[in-house]
Amino acid sequence: MEPLEIAGRLKEKFLSEILDVREFRDQVFVSVRQERILDICRHLREDPDISMDYLADLCGVDYPERDLRFEVVYVLYSMKFRHRIIIKARIPESSPGIDSVVPVWQGANWHEREVCDMYGIVFNGHPDLRRILMPEDWEGHPLRKDYPLKGRESWEYKGYEELKDLHSHDNEWNIT
Amino acid sequence: MNTTDVNSRIATKELTLSMGPQHPATHGVLRLVLDLEGETVVKCTPYVGYLHRGVEKLAENRNYMQILPLTDRLDYISAMSNNLGYCIAVEKLFGIELPERVEYIRTIVAEMSRISNHLLWLATHALDIGAMTVFLYCFRERETIIDLFEHLCGARLTVSYPRIGGLKNDVDAKWLADLYKFTEDFPARVEQYETLINKNRIWLRRTIGIGVISAEEAINLGLSGPTLRGSGVPYDLRKVTSYGVYDKVKWDVPVGKNGDVYDRYRVRMDELRQSNSIIRQCVEQIPNGPVMADSPKFTLPPKDKVLSDMENLIHHFVLITKGPQTAPEGELYVPTEVPKGEMGFYFVSDGTGRPYRMRIRAPSFVHVAALPKLSEGSLVADVIANIGSIDIVLGECDR
Numbered sequence: 001m002e003p004l005e006i007a008g009r010l011k012e013k014f015l016s017e018i019l020d021v022r023e024f025r026d027q028v029f030v031s032v033r034q035e036r037i038l039d040i041c042r043h044l045r046e047d048p049d050i051s052m053d054y055l056a057d058l059c060g061v062d063y064p065e066r067d068l069r070f071e072v073v074y075v076l077y078s079m080k081f082r083h084r085i086i087i088k089a090r091i092p093e094s095s096p097g098i099d100s101v102v103p104v105w106q107g108a109n110w111h112e113r114e115v116c117d118m119y120g121i122v123f124n125g126h127p128d129l130r131r132i133l134m135p136e137d138w139e140g141h142p143l144r145k146d147y148p149l150k151g152r153e154s155w156e157y158k159g160y161e162e163l164k165d166l167h168s169h170d171n172e173w174n175i176t
Numbered sequence: 177m178n179t180t181d182v183n184s185r186i187a188t189k190e191l192t193l194s195m196g197p198q199h200p201a202t203h204g205v206l207r208l209v210l211d212l213e214g215e216t217v218v219k220c221t222p223y224v225g226y227l228h229r230g231v232e233k234l235a236e237n238r239n240y241m242q243i244l245p246l247t248d249r250l251d252y253i254s255a256m257s258n259n260l261g262y263c264i265a266v267e268k269l270f271g272i273e274l275p276e277r278v279e280y281i282r283t284i285v286a287e288m289s290r291i292s293n294h295l296l297w298l299a300t301h302a303l304d305i306g307a308m309t310v311f312l313y314c315f316r317e318r319e320t321i322i323d324l325f326e327h328l329c330g331a332r333l334t335v336s337y338p339r340i341g342g343l344k345n346d347v348d349a350k351w352l353a354d355l356y357k358f359t360e361d362f363p364a365r366v367e368q369y370e371t372l373i374n375k376n377r378i379w380l381r382r383t384i385g386i387g388v389i390s391a392e393e394a395i396n397l398g399l400s401g402p403t404l405r406g407s408g409v410p411y412d413l414r415k416v417t418s419y420g421v422y423d424k425v426k427w428d429v430p431v432g433k434n435g436d437v438y439d440r441y442r443v444r445m446d447e448l449r450q451s452n453s454i455i456r457q458c459v460e461q462i463p464n465g466p467v468m469a470d471s472p473k474f475t476l477p478p479k480d481k482v483l484s485d486m487e488n489l490i491h492h493f494v495l496i497t498k499g500p501q502t503a504p505e506g507e508l509y510v511p512t513e514v515p516k517g518e519m520g521f522y523f524v525s526d527g528t529g530r531p532y533r534m535r536i537r538a539p540s541f542v543h544v545a546a547l548p549k550l551s552e553g554s555l556v557a558d559v560i561a562n563i564g565s566i567d568i569v570l571g572e573c574d575r
Contacts, residue, residue: 024506025268053395054411056511057520057537073522075509075537079395079409082416086509107398110545118232133225133574142233149237 003028003085006050014040019090027086034072034089038099041087044076045104052076052085055101058111060119061088062145069093070121074101091121100126118143190218193556197226201304201560204570206544208559215555220548224541227574235534239499240266240340241476243534248334250536251572253296255335256289256325257514258572263338264419265510265521270474270503272341276421277465281347282338283420284355284458285328287451291362292321293515293567294444294451301441301564302373305382305557310372317365320358327351341475342468352459359456366448383438387550387562390435397546400539401517402443403566407435413513425457437565444567474500499529509537516540516567540573 007021007030017040019031032040044052057075068090077084091098100123101108112123113132120141123129131138140147196207205226211219231250235243247262248255260282267274299314322332328351329337329344337344373379389399394407404411412429414422430446432439469475476495477488494501505527511520517539524533543566550562 025271025508027508029507055398056518057509057522057535059522059535059537061524061533061535073535075520075522079411084509105398106393106396107542107545110541114541131225133228135225142230147233149233 001049001081001083003083006044006083006085009047009050010040010044013043027084029086029088031071031088031090034091034098037072037087037089038101038104041074041101041104044085044087051078051080054079055105055107055111056084058101058108058115060115060121060143062119062143064145066090067092070096070119072098072115072121096120097122097124099124102126117141120144188213195559197223202563203300203568204573206563206568206570206573208547210551210556210559212556215557217551217554217556217559220551220559222544222547224544224570225574227570229575231575232534232536235531237530239497239529240503240531241495241499243531244339245334245336248336249571250538250575251293251514251516251519251540251569252333253569254289254293254515255333256285256337257293257512258519259336259338260286261510261512261514261519262521263340264512265508265523266340267469268510269506269508269523269525270340270471270500272469272471272474274342274469275465275467276463277346278342278467278469279421280458280462281343281467283422283425284455284462285325285337286420287454287458288321288324288355290451290515291448291455292318294448295321297444297515297564297567298369298441301561301567302379304560304564306378307373307376310369313365313369313372317362324351324355324358327354339468339476341471342466346467352462355455356459359452359459362452363449366445366452370445380438382557382561383441383565384436385434386437386554386558387565388434388436389546389550393549394435394546397549398542399517399546399566400542401513401515401567402440402447403517403539403543403546405430406432406440406443406565408433413511413518417511419512421458421461422454424461425454427454437561440565473502501529503527503529511537514539516569516572517543536575538572538575540568540570541575543568544573 007028010030011018017033017036022029044050054077056077059073061071063069070091072089074087089098100112112126115121116123116129117131117134118141191212193210193212195210196202197205207223209221210217231246234246244259247258250258295314295318299311302310325335326332329335389407391407391409394404408431410429410431415429427450430443432443472491477491481488482492503525505525507524509520509522511518519539520537522535523531526532551559
């Protein structure tokens with residue numbers, strides 16, 4: 001099935017959920033509201049004509065200037081029909097939560113953990129939502145656009161003076 | 177007192193074992209926390225992130241040209257494939273048409289990188305589960321490939337050879353002749369490795385029926401590449417999507433049947449032969465022509481013109497310092513088949529010289545996530561066999 005046709009079918013079934021449909025370089029992107037994402041995903045997987053059984057990728061995007069600040073992107077593929085469609089769920093900053101799609105595709109587990117780690121989006125019903133790439137006690141979400149590239153700590157190298165401070169308590173080094 | 181009585185009286189308790197992050201058999205800095213009952217793994221929890229360098233965040237702050245060397249450091253043992261995956265994605269975003277010679281050379285180097293990756297995989301996997309000799313033989317052939325890379329672009333591992341819209345430099349006839357000679361010898365070498373382990377009783381006992389995963393489960397978990405094909409799913413992006421010249425040469429997608437460690441091994445061994453045959457056919461067919469697309473808005477002008485022509489100098493300066501200023505707005509997901517599986521680049525472009533968002537879908541990340549599924553219920557020693565058989569590199573997993 002052509003990706004646009006799938007988008008059309010999705011529109012018939014979930015009219016009120018679809019925000020817009022776009023095409024770029026032969027790929028179709030469907031933006032949806034986040035409330036019924038689990039239903040939409042389940043439908044895409046279980047409809048025998050669509051059969052999106054492979055979750056190729058799941059990632060987040062941050063648009064700080066939009067009303068619905070975050071986007072969670074689902075790249076879906078069908079092993080049977082060899083077609084691809086990309087679903088984007090928009091999430092507001094005030095309540096960054098969305099249903100987890102782990103019940104539909106188990107492979108979403110670590111991807112969702114990563115999105116949670118990097119953007120602070122909470123996946124409701126996720127079996128094990130911990131930080132994955134950053135240390136467990138890390139503060140902040142690094143891939144948000146307002147997170148500075150060089151991190152939050154300011155640390156300036158003071159050269160020789162610093163070594164002196166570091167070893168001032170340590171007589172063995174004898175740096176004076 | 178008989179033995180059953182004794183066994184029932186001995187108190188057993190679960191043992192938690194932390195394997196890694198510094199352990200040679202975990203192929204990098206992977207940490208596994210194993211809950212053991214005797215020798216059996218009850219629960220396996222992988223911890224990743226030790227090699228997290230924030231490549232995705234870095235990419236948002238660099239222009240398209242500057243990101244290329246970052247992609248070398250993802251899967252550092254098949255850097256060429258990552259470079260290509262990145263370049264193909266950016267070219268699709270920009271809408272650049274490539275000259276035919278570029279496509280051929282890219283296919284050749286991608287398959288060379290696949291051979292070198294699979295050789296390293298076989299070497300370390302065999303070493304992990306007790307076959308030392310294979311290691312040395314594999315490194316012999318891998319050395320030839322790496323030497324060829326060195327002659328091609330000066331670097332052995334972090335090659336950065338492709339460019340957006342083409343290649344850094346053309347290949348010469350001598351290089352092609354050397355490569356062709358390698359492809360003549362290589363199939364006999366693959367047989368050599370197989371004679372070492374194919375009928376080895378220890379090898380067979382340690383691989384057959386270990387780490388079984390069914391086709392449905394593998395698809396559901398999002399596995400890709402030889403790990404997925406070992407379960408009998410003929411999903412290969414070189415056949416499914418169109419890039420390179422894979423449609424102009426004759427080759428097959430090897431698939432396994434049982435989805436165990438042994439089948440994944442067989443798939444990779446067959447891929448070595450297929451890649452070799454692809455390289456041979458490409459060398460035979462390769463046409464003459466330019467190695468850079470004619471698309472001055474996005475591709476760097478040739479160096480000799482930069483030094484002699486004002487307009488080219490300006491172009492070069494703007495592209496290097498600011499990136500392509502006319503990048504189209506939009507987003508796209510471009511997957512390519514790297515040796516480990518599906519490497520996808522998801523770009524969001526806002527029309528400036530830098531990507532607004534660059535997401536890397538790394539096969540190793542997904543494969544490590546499947547490790548508990550493969551290992552739970554098996555013996556500790558089989559965990560090592562499983563780690564080897566899913567072929568992971570932590571640089572790519574943690575990004």
